[in-house]
Structures are given as structure tokens and as C-alpha cells.
Amino acid sequence: MKTACLLAALLGAFYSLMGQTQFAPLPYFSRPAEANAITRDGSKAVGYSYSGTSSAGNAACWWTSAGIAAVPGQQNWYDTSAYGISADGNVLVGEGNSTLGTQFAWYWTPQAGQLQQVPVPGGPYSATARGVTGDGKVVVGVATFRLSDNSFQSKAFRWARSQAAAVLLPQYTPPPNAAPNSAATDVSDDGRRVVGVVLVSLGAYAAARWDDGGNPVLFSQGGDTIQAVTANAISPDGSIVVGSAVNTVTGKGVAFKWTSPGGVVALPNPTTGYYAIDGASALKVSGDGRVIVGYGQNVAGDEEAIFWVDGQPCRVPDVVVLPEYWEPFRATGVDYFGNTMVGWGRGPSGAFEAYALTIDATPAPPPLVAPTIRASFNRGNGTLSIRYQTVPGLRYRIRGGSIVSPLEPLGPWSAGLGIEQEFSADSSITGGAASFFFSLEVQSR
Numbered sequence: 001m002k003t004a005c006l007l008a009a010l011l012g013a014f015y016s017l018m019g020q021t022q023f024a025p026l027p028y029f030s031r032p033a034e035a036n037a038i039t040r041d042g043s044k045a046v047g048y049s050y051s052g053t054s055s056a057g058n059a060a061c062w063w064t065s066a067g068i069a070a071v072p073g074q075q076n077w078y079d080t081s082a083y084g085i086s087a088d089g090n091v092l093v094g095e096g097n098s099t100l101g102t103q104f105a106w107y108w109t110p111q112a113g114q115l116q117q118v119p120v121p122g123g124p125y126s127a128t129a130r131g132v133t134g135d136g137k138v139v140v141g142v143a144t145f146r147l148s149d150n151s152f153q154s155k156a157f158r159w160a161r162s163q164a165a166a167v168l169l170p171q172y173t174p175p176p177n178a179a180p181n182s183a184a185t186d187v188s189d190d191g192r193r194v195v196g197v198v199l200v201s202l203g204a205y206a207a208a209r210w211d212d213g214g215n216p217v218l219f220s221q222g223g224d225t226i227q228a229v230t231a232n233a234i235s236p237d238g239s240i241v242v243g244s245a246v247n248t249v250t251g252k253g254v255a256f257k258w259t260s261p262g263g264v265v266a267l268p269n270p271t272t273g274y275y276a277i278d279g280a281s282a283l284k285v286s287g288d289g290r291v292i293v294g295y296g297q298n299v300a301g302d303e304e305a306i307f308w309v310d311g312q313p314c315r316v317p318d319v320v321v322l323p324e325y326w327e328p329f330r331a332t333g334v335d336y337f338g339n340t341m342v343g344w345g346r347g348p349s350g351a352f353e354a355y356a357l358t359i360d361a362t363p364a365p366p367p368l369v370a371p372t373i374r375a376s377f378n379r380g381n382g383t384l385s386i387r388y389q390t391v392p393g394l395r396y397r398i399r400g401g402s403i404v405s406p407l408e409p410l411g412p413w414s415a416g417l418g419i420e421q422e423f424s425a426d427s428s429i430t431g432g433a434a435s436f437f438f439s440l441e442v443q444s445r
Contacts, residue, residue, distance in 0.1 A: 073114020091136025188238030253279030291338025
């Protein structure tokens with residue numbers, strides 16, 4: 001069964017070339033608007049849209065099948081944008097300016113219902129949050145500090161939300177004539193591997209990773225033909241990293257994919273289109289690693305959205321007929337299986353607008369495996385907590401009843417997102433029965 005996507009009810013009209021491939025411009029409050037990330041099931045995308053007023057500026061927003069909505073709780077902020085979203089869409093991260101005029105990294109949860117500042121130590125001049133784990137518990141980004149000589153220094157940070165403050169990650173030690181600088185862009189689901197960029201010499205940067213908070217490790221080594229410059233995204237299990245690199249033979253920018261066995265490998269540029277692609281960058285990778293999204297710059301100097309499926313490059317117009325006057329510039333987010341991508345480009349208005357592209361990249365369903373169930377009982381309030389690890393491509397439903405058979409569904413099916421899910425049962429579900437039985441149902445989607 002194909003992954004649900006956020007396109008279903010947005011505009012009514014779709015532009016299709018083959019099969020299930022669809023392109024849909026996303027609505028906006030005013031222009032410009034950009035989509036930056038999407039949930040693993042493709043049901044919610046986040047980014048920003050201009051609010052329509054100079055006093056509020058850009059407003060962080062999300063898109064669902066219901067349309068566009070501003071992220072709640074921005075009353076004391078302006079010029080906000082969302083850059084990352086948890087697997088289930090309940091935790092958002094981004095940047096924005098407070099009423100004090102300072103740019104802060106923020107996070108949002110439905111429990112608080114408002115943007116909250118990420119606690120970065122040291123009083124940074126500005127900060128932005130770029131990535132978040134699938135469960136929403138770890139946030140990464142970059143903070144910029146003003147130095148005594150009025151120059152600026154950037155430092156990557158990692159914040160576990162259980163901690164009182166974020167931790168500034170170790171810097172790479174550059175030559176004496178350059179001050180250390182770094183930025184974090186994404187994080188694996190277990191929170192142990194952070195990726196980003198570090199300064200390695202005066203004016204030169206390199207893609208790097210921090211494992212378990214240790215010193216940064218460069219993805220490329222001296223003498224490598226493909227030098228990874230910036231790591232932009234990491235797969236949930238931490239095994240695949242994508243980003244921007246340079247081919248030292250041609251001097252051209254290339255998108256790269258890194259794996260531990262294969263190292264840094266340049267991704268090919270599309271050979272279709274009127275103008276040749278002169279350089280490319282990879283911005284995000286699907287959860288299963290098969291689909292990578294990003295952009296290229298053609299020889300005319302224009303950007304074009306690009307995606308790779310199993311290593312094969314495509315421009316957006318290769319797979320779908322675009323609406324009149326539409327030019328997709330970047331593909332910036334992709335769901336777990338690579339079915340739904342989001343990005344932004346130039347729309348009919350001539351300004352930046354967000355879009356979503358749906359293809360059918362779903363692989364064969366994973367095998368049905370019964371997850372380990374962890375249950376705990378709170379005697380104080382009589383609530384039973386049932387936790388289980390989910391697998392993308394499968395769906396789950398809890399059944400229950402006061403007799404073993406039949407057990408009735410206690411809620412709708414939920415899609416496996418690759419994170420742990422929890423079901424809580426109190427007296428409103430058990431009805432105060434002396435005995436109550438539960439079962440977990442698992443199906444292929």
C-alpha cells in the first residue's frame with residue numbers, strides 16, 4: 001500500500017505524467033514560501049511562508065491535507081522558519097527572532113503549544129536548530145558567538161531535551177591562522193552520530209561527524225579525489241550520510257553519498273534537460289537510503305531540483321509535467337520511502353513557492369516480525385503503558401477486552417515510523433474490569 005501523502009486535498013488539480021507521479025504547488029499565506037522537511041509517512045511538511053505583514057515577517061508553518069497552518073505559539077517571535085521535524089510530526093525545530101531582536105534556535109511540542117528557545121550556553125549572538133531525532137528527544141544545530149575582536153565564531157551544538165542546556169561539540173583544530181568553526185545539520189535516531197561541517201584551514205571547510213560527542217571525524221582524507229565539504233543529512237540508522245563535495249580533478253561541485261564500506265562517492269548529475277548541470281548538492285536522504293534529494297546548478301547559472309533513486313539522477317521535469325511557469329529550484333525533504341518530496345522554486349507569481357512531488361518508490365514490504373513489548377503499570381493512577389518498536393512499511397493496532405476472545409480494536413491503525421510507540425490504557429479503556437487482556441496486531445501496509 002502506497003505511503004499516504006499530504007497532497008491529497010490541497011489543490012484539487014494535479015499534474016501527472018505517469019503512474020502515481022504528481023506535482024502540487026503548496027498553498028501559502030503570502031510569498032515567499034519554502035518547504036524544508038517532511039514526516040516519515042509524508043503526512044506533514046514544515047517550512048515557512050511570509051505572513052503578509054512586515055511586523056511578523058516570515059512565519060514557520062506546516063502543510064497537511066487540510067492545507068497550510070502557522071505553527072501555534074509565535075506571538076513573541078518574528079521571521080521564523082522550521083527546518084526539522086520528528087518522525088511523527090510532533091516535534092519541530094527551527095530558527096526565529098525574538099521580540100528582543102536576537103535570532104534563537106527554537107523547538108516546538110504540542111504539549112507546550114508555543115515556540116521555546118533551545119538552551120544554548122554561553123550567550124550566543126544567534127542560533128539555529130537544523131535537525132532532530134525521530135523521537136524528537138535530541139536537537140542539533142549551530143550557535144554563533146561574537147568574539148572580543150568583534151569577529152564571529154560558529155559552534156555546533158547537540159541538545160538532549162532531558163538536559164538543562166545544549167552541549168557545544170568539540171571543534172576541529174585548524175592551522176594557527178584560522179579560528180575553529182563548525183555547524184551541525186542532522187542527527188541519527190539514536191542521537192549518537194551528529195553530522196555537519198568544520199573549518200579545516202583558512203577559508204576551507206570539510207564535512208564531518210561527531211560520534212558520541214567525541215572529536216569531529218572528517219569524511220574525506222587528503223588526496224581523495226572527492227572531497228566532502230558539507231554533510232547535510234543522515235539516515236535514521238546513521239549508516240548513510242549525504243551532502244556537498246568537490247571533485248578535485250574537475251573543480252566542480254558534486255553531491256555525495258557516504259557509507260562506512262564505500263566511503264565518499266560522488267552522485268552522478270542528470271544528463272537530461274536543456275542546460276547541463278554544472279554542480280550539485282544532496283540535502284536529504286530517505287529513511288531507507290534509496291532516495292536522495294537536492295539540487296544542481298546548470299551552466300546558465302540557474303538552480304534545478306534534483307533527486308536520485310537508487311543512484312540514478314532525475315530532474316523533476318523528467319518524471320512529471322510541471323504547471324505553467326513553475327521552476328522547482330530545490331528538493332529539500334523526503335519521507336521514509338522516498339514517495340513524497342518537498343521543496344521550493346519559482347511559481348507563477350515569480351516569487352518563491354513551496355511544492356510537493358509524489359512518486360512511487362515504495363519497496364517490497366518488510367517481513368512481519370512481532371516486536372518486543374515492554375509493559376509497565378502505574379499503581380498510583382492505574383495506567384498501563386505498552387511500548388513497542390515499530391518498523392516502516394508495517395502498521396500496528398492494539399486490541400483489548402475483558403475476555404480473551406474476541407479482542408476489539410482500541411484505536412485506529414498507526415503507521416510504523418521506525419521509532420518506539422506507546423499505548424496507554426486507564427480505566428476509561430478498561431472500564432474498571434478486574435481483568436483486561438491486550439494484543440498487538442501487525443500488518444503489512
